[in-house]
Amino acid sequence: DVFGELVDLYNGDASEAGPPGGTPWPGGGVTGTDTPNTARGGCNEASVRWMMGEDSSLGAIRDMWSPTCKGDPDRALSPLYESTCCDPGFDSGGVHFGSGVSNHAFAMLTDGKTFNGFTIQSLGAIKTGAIWYRALSVYLTPASDFNEAFNAFVQAANDLVGTTPSDPRTGGPSAAPITAADVTQVTNALTAVEMNASGICALPPAPSNDDCAGSVVISPGLHDIDNRGATNSGVVADETQCAGTFLGQVSRDVWYSYSPPQSGTITVSTCNIGGFDSDLLVYSGNCGNLVQQGCNGDASGCSNFTSTIQDLPVTGGVSYLIRVGSFGTSGGVGQFDLSFAPGGGNPIEICNNSVDDDGDGAIDCNDTDCAADPACSGTPTEDCSNGVDDDGDGQIDCADADCSSSPACNPVSGDECLTAVDAFLGTNPVNTTTATTSSDASDSSQCSGTFLGGFHSDVWYRFVAPQDGLMTASLCGFVDFDSDLAVYQGGCAALSQVGCNGDGSGCVNLSSIVTDVPVSAGTEYMIRVGGWSETAAGTGNLEITVTTGSQENCTNGTDDDQDGLIDCEDPDCSAEPSCTPFPGDECNTSLPLILGFNFIDNTGASDSAEGVPSCSGSFLGAMSNDTWYDILVNQDGLLTISACDIFGYDSSIVLYSGSCGNLIPLACDGDSCGGLGAIAQASVTAGQVIKVRIGASVSGAVSSGDIQVSLQSSSPENCQNGIDDDLDGLADCLDPDCAADPSCTCESLTGLVCVQGTGIEVNLSWTNGELYDEIRVSRNGNLVAILGGTATSFLDGGGFAGNRVYAVTGVCSQSQSTSVCVMDVVEPSGFNAIAPLITSNFDAATGIGSVELDLFLSENSDNPGFPGDTQGFSLSLANDASWVTPVSVTATDLLQQLNGSSGPDFFTENIYTDGINVGVVYSFAGNNIIEFANESAVVHVSYNTVAANLVGAVDNVVTPLTWSENVGPVPVENLIVVNGTAITLQPESGSITLIPELGVAISRADCNSDGSFNIADAVTSLDGLFNGGLINCVDACDSNDDGLMNIADSVFSLAALFNNGILPPPPFGSCGIDPTDDSLTCEEFDACP
Structure with a gap:
């Protein structure tokens, strides 16, 4: 979008990159973070220097200075990193969460910080950005891991020693070069975040309570959890017992045992202390016959998707098993709390919890109440790997027959x-x-x-x-x-x-x-x-x-058959799949789909050039490695395309009608089914060809599997079943087919009118038939608003351009009546960027001259919603650097009067020899708009002539001013923002006509032509005026350049010499042609050639 482009423009295209699966680089999907403010110390401070996305509608999503404040790890060996970034099936291996590590290193290098035993000195934003940019653009690839990244960043810093990076705000050199001492600070910052550590993502051993049989006996209080190395017990959980709490896989589960001393209730909770997305279950019975008593996935009001089972009734003396696991497939470190509330009766002794439960002074097996308890009798089991005779039969470990089936006593062939x-x-x-x-x-x-x-x-x-x-x-x-x-x-x-x-x-x-x-x-x-x-x-x-080697291997970069041709260059590889174009990689090579299951594989696909549409309520992401498909619809109905069965693939789907050159989005989805999979639906008609585009929301992600295609045919509308039976986008009484149905009887509203307003907004108005309980407004079958029963209008600012079906329904006493309007919403485009046709003089003797001009914006009166409420724009104007070069770009009065005359919230410009570009946002809060019903100046630009190319010119020079995206290193589009939508400006280019000024070269105010300016010049002027003195160059005596020679010129000169008055206008202090067209003459001026 245009606002993201403006921030990139300000930051000089601060590029970002990062591989999926664990090593995301600073930015994490948000550019322009490195903006001026003050450094922060901890969470929730006022400064936003290292907050990312704080001005978006979602609020801040990253904290580069203290990543853990936003749930991201700040170093690579932290338990938080292991729980979020070490599983390729979760978050694509930590592509979002894992950015905390490299973000942290970048922030510490920029501002300086003490962390993890290292004190990092500040390098500032420019040096740090230059080092990061070189590492990203030269050394790192999407497959690089943290250890490789450590070497890349250090090498990039060494490469730049002795160089002075450019300041992206000015394009000129920054204040200081990069030194060897700076390389040391880079090394310290990367070491502090453990980027060079060994064992990243190495899991610890399985804990002793990995299985139900090894459950740890606990008492009420806080207990540590570490399930990173745990395995999956495979016990199936009954999620219906806690429906709606998002119980997950209960993976890497660990087990605990608790026996209450008397009946009452227990509360088990990881709420805000669990440290990872937890699942929590409680069972009665034993490990061979578990009876689930309670469960919870995500408890209300708890951070990090932690869990609580509240006030679960328990019976005194009964053993309960507590199971703690993970929602996904990775574990973590944290705590849980067990509390017990007695409900009456006398407590009994629990024989294995190290507590005197019945208060008789004897604990566990020392209490006579435990004489018959299995925990206090029987023979110990032999541990086959501890070097101890546990069962007292005289045989130790593998020498004991009890260990005959133990893996520790049966070494595997090839184990070492x-x-x-x-x-x-x-x-x-x-x-x-x-x-x-x-x-x-x-x-x-x-x-x-x-x-x-x-x-x-x-x-x-x-x-x-x-x-x-x-x-x-x-x-x-x-x-x-x-x-x-x-x-x-x-x-x-x-x-x-x-x-x-x-x-x-x-x-x-x-x-x-x-x-x-x-x-x-x-x-x-x-x-x-x-x-x-x-x-x-x-x-x-x-x-x-x-x-x-007698046969060519088509993928190894080697000439295996020694015929001088390698891989795909060899005709032997003509049938090799890797040597043929990828099927379905582009819209015009789309593959057919059929109803049912269709296998897809985007491994090897590239990113299509088609833009990714916005998808309200869903996250499409990058639409990376996308593939294209066609389906010919054989009947009217509801078409469904589902990638829900491709586990672990963060997919995105867009459905289009039309052809490849004129695609019209019908439906889209990014993450509506489990595992961030996508499912998209659209109403279709027989004979229609639907384009299906499937890609990954994360850049570079690939997968394969089955997508399911189904087509639900229509049937007559049943007006009471809550289903859109006839697939017209309207269900039950919303459907006009039900207007006469007794259950839908209601005095209908009339006169429904739908008119496109500003941008793609639509104004709806109607007349009510009676006082309704409420009024519902639907767009293309989706409810968009519920209004009061007296409303007679509604402004819809959502949706795509294209065909829309609006239904407005009055609801009264369980009945309702609907009015429908159908319209095409047109994307507005009639905004113009205008460069002027202007003339300006220059001194033919020296080639020196200057040009001042304004750039204008306007809107066509036939534009939908005219005049539109604009919120900002970006402009890029090229010039021929052979004749003129821009020297300044400033806001006009129209922009300066914004925000109480403090000017726009965002105004930034770049000036190059061959052009300028500028970005403007009127108000980040959206409080200011500008309408361009009339042509209005928005930007003032000053140019100087290229004197060396104009010296001695006698003819006019016409040089163009052209609207172009190709000015500077970062392409900047000519766009205007209307109601949050970026619209391309229609260009009207201009030109500058440079007119040479010919005549005698003078130096203004040097009235006696002696090559200097002093009191003698004022005396000469007065002598010529009042005593008839000889003056050869009257034009030079016109000190105030008013086109006249009189006493005012002498006064002007004396004021400049002795009273700090303003200096004479050009040409003054050097030789040049008088740019003012007047009648004053100059026969000769000896001081100038």
């Missing part, structure tokens, strides 16, 4: 490099379910962007290459878990990684493939197979192949 399993060409079985995790390191930078994980529960294979060639080791589609895969050379004590992969392109289950590893006959290679996370383990096969 030294016990690697021999692998061969073809299929090799994989089973990591009981493997442990090796300590050997892996290098994720070798396969950056593939989401290499922690190689959990890994197994090893030894492969001896039977021949020279290129080896491929593949788990792609062959295993049932999220895998990691690496290939090494060398022995186990000196492994050298030669290839790796996390998620192979197009591989199901996030499985892996390493391709084109050069191998030599007889050489031993180690292959390592592991899981991305601690919960990722399973079975399948490892496929190994070795090619000799």
